[in-house]
Amino acid sequence: MTLLNELATPVVMGILLGGLYAVIALGLSLVFGVIKEINIAHGDLVILGSYFGYVAMTVFGIDPILSLIIGMPILFGIGFVIQKYLLNRAFKISMDATLIIAFGLSLILQNTYQLIWTPMARGLTTSYALESFSAGPVHVPLIYLLDFVAAVLVMLFIHQFLKRTYLGRAIRAAAQDRKTAHLMGINTDRVYAYTFAISMALAAVAGVFLGLTFSFTPISGMSFLIIALGVVVLGGMGSIVGTFVGGIAFGLAQTLGGYFFGVAAQMLVAYVMVLVVLAVIPRGIFGR
Amino acid sequence: MPEETLLKVSHIDVFHGSFQALWDVSLEIKPGEIVAIIGANGSGKSTLLDAISGLVHPAKGSIEFEGKNISALEPFRIVDLGISQVPEGRMVFPDLTVLENLVIGSYNHKARSKREQNLQRAYQLFPVLKERKNQLAKTLSGGEQQMLALGRGLMSDPKLILIDEMSLGLAPILVNEMYRILREIRDRGITILFVEQNVRRSLTEADRAYIMEVGRVVLSGDVAKLREEEKVKKAYFGT
Numbered sequence: 001m002t003l004l005n006e007l008a009t010p011v012v013m014g015i016l017l018g019g020l021y022a023v024i025a026l027g028l029s030l031v032f033g034v035i036k037e038i039n040i041a042h043g044d045l046v047i048l049g050s051y052f053g054y055v056a057m058t059v060f061g062i063d064p065i066l067s068l069i070i071g072m073p074i075l076f077g078i079g080f081v082i083q084k085y086l087l088n089r090a091f092k093i094s095m096d097a098t099l100i101i102a103f104g105l106s107l108i109l110q111n112t113y114q115l116i117w118t119p120m121a122r123g124l125t126t127s128y129a130l131e132s133f134s135a136g137p138v139h140v141p142l143i144y145l146l147d148f149v150a151a152v153l154v155m156l157f158i159h160q161f162l163k164r165t166y167l168g169r170a171i172r173a174a175a176q177d178r179k180t181a182h183l184m185g186i187n188t189d190r191v192y193a194y195t196f197a198i199s200m201a202l203a204a205v206a207g208v209f210l211g212l213t214f215s216f217t218p219i220s221g222m223s224f225l226i227i228a229l230g231v232v233v234l235g236g237m238g239s240i241v242g243t244f245v246g247g248i249a250f251g252l253a254q255t256l257g258g259y260f261f262g263v264a265a266q267m268l269v270a271y272v273m274v275l276v277v278l279a280v281i282p283r284g285i286f287g288r
Numbered sequence: 289m290p291e292e293t294l295l296k297v298s299h300i301d302v303f304h305g306s307f308q309a310l311w312d313v314s315l316e317i318k319p320g321e322i323v324a325i326i327g328a329n330g331s332g333k334s335t336l337l338d339a340i341s342g343l344v345h346p347a348k349g350s351i352e353f354e355g356k357n358i359s360a361l362e363p364f365r366i367v368d369l370g371i372s373q374v375p376e377g378r379m380v381f382p383d384l385t386v387l388e389n390l391v392i393g394s395y396n397h398k399a400r401s402k403r404e405q406n407l408q409r410a411y412q413l414f415p416v417l418k419e420r421k422n423q424l425a426k427t428l429s430g431g432e433q434q435m436l437a438l439g440r441g442l443m444s445d446p447k448l449i450l451i452d453e454m455s456l457g458l459a460p461i462l463v464n465e466m467y468r469i470l471r472e473i474r475d476r477g478i479t480i481l482f483v484e485q486n487v488r489r490s491l492t493e494a495d496r497a498y499i500m501e502v503g504r505v506v507l508s509g510d511v512a513k514l515r516e517e518e519k520v521k522k523a524y525f526g527t
Contacts, residue, residue: 166395169384169388169395176383179375179379182341182343183341184440185444
């Protein structure tokens with residue numbers, strides 16, 4: 001009974017944290033599933049979302065979550081431009097070219113963050129970010145619960161968008177068969193630009209909730225990119241449900257790994273699980 | 289009116305990299321016709337359809353649709369103008385439902401406003417699609433997938449529909465049914481250009497035909513005349 005009581009907190013924390021990981025990974029998964037690009041810069045773009053929330057809070061005194069009303073459209077627009085004028089052109093040369101450009105983008109972003117915000121760690125410290133709640137044997141920070149609620153809302157919204165709108169259906173069609181999508185009258189270049197734009201709007205959400213949960217530095221993007229890749233490997237590329245389940249699996253592996261083997265080993269446990277899944281079911285849990 | 293040309297392909301050369309797939313190919317279609325392109329595998333039939341659809345662009349020559357040069361246009365612009373292609377191997381979107389596949393066919397802006405009307409037309413022609421509208425396309429049989437591909441092709445509200453190897457891999461009874469529907473589609477005012485390996489069948493179903501060999505048109509004309517051509521008889525009917 002005591003073990004169960006003691007396990008309750010890491011299990012709940014793992015699931016809630018998994019929601020945040022899923023939101024971080026969703027944009028990466030979407031871009032890979034539709035455009036087949038591995039966006040190496042995704043982590044840094046998430047951190048761009050974090051810094052956006054930081055500026056909104058410290059300079060303009062706007063609540064970071066509320067600032068997403070402006071942050072999401074801005075990052076959406078930047079994403080549209082990056083894909084339309086940079087990656088779509090590279091895409092026509094080769095897949096490697098998009099990888100190299102995304103890597104270059106990652107370096108440029110990291111160095112820009114250093115120039116503007118210095119290498120110092122920042123965080124989005126709001127009053128509610130510091131609160132925690134208890135239910136029976138479970139004690140978790142309130143922000144973890146907000147992360148999870150945000151994750152569920154984002155996943156539901158993207159799912160409905162892909163299912164119900166013309167653009168959503170076109171995105172799914174282009175993901176499944178590019179040539180036939182052309183024959184349906186779909187301008188795939190434009191669909192790809194919108195897909196990347198949506199991925200960036202998701203990065204804005206992910207960045208703000210990441211900043212509310214953890215502190216971040218100009219180079220934090222890389223570690224969250226690696227987590228996102230792990231989540232996507234677990235869940236299967238391009239699947240929303242898969243990304244959600246993958247995020248939770250990753251979160252659980254981390255918190256339970258930390259509980260049983262110590263905090264120093266928690267990420268090791270998570271990555272070993274990713275390796276095992278990669279070896280046993282390379283397509284991921286929900287992969288096609 | 290009846291003598292005007294809907295589609296005019298003039299002396300096009302098409303390359304796949306350094307390989308020349310089409311040599312000086314010309315073709316004309318009038319409104320309301322059913323025209324067949326006949327030839328063996330690798331004779332360039334599909335490439336010709338892809339050139340009309342804008343998936344590949346000719347290095348030389350021109351393609352005109354209703355008097356407008358379309359040879360350099362992107363595929364989605366050509367769909368807008370009223371040319372739809374039903375690709376070889378059906379190529380339905382496997383993880384979309386039957387209804388979603390049909391709806392995606394009406395993606396271009398002109399077709400969206402006529403979506404319900406065209407959906408009813410597709411259901412009338414292929415009642416099985418209505419029964420299975422909520423199933424994933426990959427769960428359909430081969431024949432049903434071909435019906436879905438054809439129904440989807442009609443959703444863009446085309447004036448001209450290009451159909452690539454419709455009868456490939458279908459049971460003979462189903463092939464008969466598909467050709468009956470093809471005539472019905474024509475009776476509804478849509479011009480048809482189809483590609484076929486089955487010479488005998490094409491020369492009975494079409495009004496006119498073009499016979500292709502290794503990237504060139506070698507014979508063309510009314511099917512009744514083509515059936516009597518010595519060369520056709522020898523090469524394809526073995527007499």
